[in-house]
Every structure is written in C-alpha cells, then in structure tokens.
Amino acid sequence: MSQIHPDLPSPSQSPRLVPEPTGLLIIGNRVTQATPDHRNIRLSLVIPTYCESENIQQMIAQLSQMLDRVLRDEYELIIVDDDSPDLTWKTVNDLCWVYPQLRVMRRQHQRGLSTAVIRGWQVANGEILGVIDADLQHPPETLLQLWAEIHKGADLAVASRHVDHGGVSDWSLGRRFLSRGAQVLGLVILPGIVSRVSDPMSGYFLVRREAIADQVLSPIGYKILIEVLAQGHSRWIAEVGYVFQERSEGASKVTWKQYVEYVQHLIRLRLMLWPVQRFLRFGVVGLSGVFVDMTMFYLFRHLGLGLTLSVILSGEIAIVNNFLWNDRWTFADLAHQQRSWGKGFKRFLKFNIVCLTGLVLNAIIVNLLSRGLGMNEYLAKLIAIAIVTFWNFWVNLKLSWRVTQVDKSKVPS
Structure with missing residues (x-):
C-alpha cells in the first residue's frame, strides 16, 4: 500500500502531490484511482528526475503545449523525483497550479531511474504508459510519432537512434563504442529479447498498460526498456527514429556504475527467463x-x-x-x-x-x-x-x- 510521508504537504495543500508507493513493483491491470479533477486519462507520461530544476520547467511547457493540441485534457505528466538536493520536486509542485495535468512524486525511500519509472506507472491513470527523460535530450516532438504508432495498434512504440531519421548529435567515438558494445553484449546474453528492437538502450517509449500489467518487475540500473521487453507481452512493436540531443543545462548522470548495473540486469533476466x-x-x-x-x-x-x-x-x-x-x-x-x-x-x-x-x-x-x-x-x-x-x-x-x-x-x- 502507498503511504504519505509526514514531511510532505498534505493533499489538501497540494492535490497533485502523489504519495510514494511501496511494496512490489507491479503495475495494476486496471486504473484504481481517479485524478484530482476526475478527468478521463488516455496517456500517462512519467518523467523521472534528479537535479533537473534547470530543465524541467521548459520540458513541461513544451510537452504541455504539444499534447494539449492532440489529447486536450486526456493526458497526465507524472514527475517522479528522487528527492533532488536542488528541490526539483518542489519546482514542479509549484507549477501544478499552472499546469493541471501535472502530478508530482517525491521519493525518499528508493533511488534509481528504472524503479522511478515503475513507481510512476503504479500511480498512473492512463491505459497508455510512457517515459521520457527530463533533460531535453529526448526531443518532445517525437512523442507524437510514438502516439501515432500506438493509435495504429502497436503494444509498444520505441524511439530509436538506430532506424531511419535516428542518430546522435555530437557523441565522441568512445561514447559510441560503449553504447554499441552494450547493445552487442545484450544480444549475446539475451538474444531473443534484445533483438526485438534496434535500440534496446532507449529510455523513450510508450507501452500499453495491458502489455506489462500484473508482472513483478525487478529492474537494475537505468535501462527500463529491457525489463519491459523481457517481462511484458508486446506482440506489435513499432519504432520511430529520433536524434539524441546534447544537454543544454545540468550534468550527465551516466557513470561506470550504470554500465555495471546494466550487465547485472542482463544476467539476472537471463537466469529468470531460463526455464x-x-x-x-x-x-x-x-x-x-x-x-x-x-x-x-x-x-x-x-x-x-x-x-x-x-x-x-x-x-x-x-x-x-x-x-x-x-x-x-x-x-x-x-x-x-x-x-x-x-x-x-x-x-x-x-x-x-x-x-x-x-x-x-x-x-x-x-x-x-x-x-x-x-x-x-x-x-x-x-x-x-x-x-x-x-x-x-x-x-x-x-x-x-x-x-x-x-x-x-x-x-x-
């Protein structure tokens, strides 16, 4: 069950401040809670954050302006912040009065991008769940192409750097080598899973709730898509090309620890999936x-x-x-x-x-x-x-x- 931490503002003070879920990482098959204003939600987009106060306001503004034209009030943006020292969660909470589709979760008892995404999905109201980075390296306009693929019937729509119209903006040779090397390693350890998409390292995608519902998820690190591919039931997977952008504000959080966690995740999934x-x-x-x-x-x-x-x-x-x-x-x-x-x-x-x-x-x-x-x-x-x-x-x-x-x-x- 979820609980509200005593140091957070009460729901009456901030109706869009979401309590941090606890327990197993399982996404329900049905929406069990209503939005504060009882809207019908089609898309729930989770944005995991840590020290993104410099980028998040621009990110929310761009997404809101774009999605308002397509979904009107049938979407929600769920910011899941790992208790950032720069108070990213508070910055977003102050914006809730301007953007009614915003919801905020301040996590104080758990860390990590993958679990942040799942915790966000656990409190989501939409039948379509998604994730996008908060640092503007994922171009927001690609989201409309992903939504179009879901509208056609795809169970999973992935933004890929390795298909037509995809790429990276200004990566060094070493960074390109590490990225491709990680993908090759995934193909060796989990060939039947990783080979289903061209960019298994992507952190930008939409998925139908029913495709991952009622599965116990246990990701390690920050590559949530591999967990979705391995544990979910996506029959139709679509891919949309996008160009990965460089940061304009803030510092990258990718370290060697993330690569080690990625290998641990692959090995754990291999052991779990072996009958x-x-x-x-x-x-x-x-x-x-x-x-x-x-x-x-x-x-x-x-x-x-x-x-x-x-x-x-x-x-x-x-x-x-x-x-x-x-x-x-x-x-x-x-x-x-x-x-x-x-x-x-x-x-x-x-x-x-x-x-x-x-x-x-x-x-x-x-x-x-x-x-x-x-x-x-x-x-x-x-x-x-x-x-x-x-x-x-x-x-x-x-x-x-x-x-x-x-x-x-x-x-x-």
Whole structure:
C-alpha cells in the first residue's frame, strides 16, 4: 500500500502531490484511482528526475503545449523525483497550479531511474504508459510519432537512434563504442529479447498498460526498456527514429556504475527467463536415457557391432525412452493441449529429428575424443552426452513442444 510521508504537504495543500508507493513493483491491470479533477486519462507520461530544476520547467511547457493540441485534457505528466538536493520536486509542485495535468512524486525511500519509472506507472491513470527523460535530450516532438504508432495498434512504440531519421548529435567515438558494445553484449546474453528492437538502450517509449500489467518487475540500473521487453507481452512493436540531443543545462548522470548495473540486469533476466524447473525435469529424464543408452551401448559392443553403429543404435533407443518420459512429464502441460495420436506422433518425429541431429554430434564427439585423443570410449561417450543434452533441451523447447503445442493466438510473435 502507498503511504504519505509526514514531511510532505498534505493533499489538501497540494492535490497533485502523489504519495510514494511501496511494496512490489507491479503495475495494476486496471486504473484504481481517479485524478484530482476526475478527468478521463488516455496517456500517462512519467518523467523521472534528479537535479533537473534547470530543465524541467521548459520540458513541461513544451510537452504541455504539444499534447494539449492532440489529447486536450486526456493526458497526465507524472514527475517522479528522487528527492533532488536542488528541490526539483518542489519546482514542479509549484507549477501544478499552472499546469493541471501535472502530478508530482517525491521519493525518499528508493533511488534509481528504472524503479522511478515503475513507481510512476503504479500511480498512473492512463491505459497508455510512457517515459521520457527530463533533460531535453529526448526531443518532445517525437512523442507524437510514438502516439501515432500506438493509435495504429502497436503494444509498444520505441524511439530509436538506430532506424531511419535516428542518430546522435555530437557523441565522441568512445561514447559510441560503449553504447554499441552494450547493445552487442545484450544480444549475446539475451538474444531473443534484445533483438526485438534496434535500440534496446532507449529510455523513450510508450507501452500499453495491458502489455506489462500484473508482472513483478525487478529492474537494475537505468535501462527500463529491457525489463519491459523481457517481462511484458508486446506482440506489435513499432519504432520511430529520433536524434539524441546534447544537454543544454545540468550534468550527465551516466557513470561506470550504470554500465555495471546494466550487465547485472542482463544476467539476472537471463537466469529468470531460463526455464530452470523444466530443464531439471529434462535432465532427470536424460539421466534415465543415459542408463538406457550406456546399457544398450555395452550390449551392442559385446555383440561385435562397430563403435559408430553402436553409438547410433543405443542412442535411438534412448531417444524413444526420453520422448515418452518428456511427453508425459517434462512437457506434459504443453502436450496436454494436443492429445490426439496424430499430434503426438508429430511431436515424436520432431523430437527424433532434433535428437538425431544431437546424435550425429554425439558420434562426432565420441570419435574425436576416443580415436583422436585416445580417451577411454566410455568416458568419451559420457562427455558427449553432457554436451548434447543442452542442445536437445533448448531446440526441443523451441520446436518439438512449444511451437506446435501452444495456441499461436496467445503467443507474442
């Protein structure tokens, strides 16, 4: 629940001073509170601040003038200030009497850009949520293009420096290298998430409330878009080019700490998104397959069959064993959605193709280790099984069950 801190002006003194939420970072699916003047809000734009008193008045004036023409009184600007020493929150609070769409949150118990954005969204009244920097480096006019994409039906509209009409104004070679390097690192650690947009480092975007509602968010640092991409459900993502501007007032807050936090965030998301429980089940089934595989391998070798043929035959028997257990246990929730014999056989064929590909890798590894390096063939076999297990799990998750068994109308493209 939210609470009002005793050192803040009371609601009767400042009806647009918003109490700081506490608890989990979860955005509600429905608007549960009304604006002070009971307006119908379509867009809630959060502006996180820290020591931005030199820029914020100009920023609010530009946004208000522009949005008044498009949305009239159907928008709100929510300034979330991390208790700035320059009293940015107070500067904005004094402007509330001039700009009725303004709301202000003074955070005294939490810090960080990403959490500031989420706390702002938690008290927002709009069905479309957004974020923009307060330092005028994000050109306000781009907001209208983002709104147009949302109006067309996009779930997420991102301002990008890396599409047509996008770029940076006057960055040094080192800064460009760090920015691109961070993006490449994201592609390595979270390829399926980061690759969905051209500028995953962007902090300027709009998103439908329903696309991120009821998800426990836990960002680290200042790159909130990656959290939205990873935890949300945005089917249609649009991008709009913009040129990142240099600051006219104030100092940049980007330090090496932010880059470290960015890496921590990527790693945490990778661990969270990895289906650990399902992989453990797959591993248990795999162990049963190892027993079957090694037993049959031993029998075939003692019957006089060649090394490669023994590997292939014992492996195929283990594949049948593993499919039956995986279909009934590891992926039972997915298999249950299509229970006919024909669909089950189709799953088996795909599973077999994936595992046979792994089996080829298995045979190559065994031969390289045993014949090429002189390793004991049984030890070589165990090493090959361990390596191929990761291949089999990941590809089967993406092909044999997930794609064919889930209703495509419910899965983001």
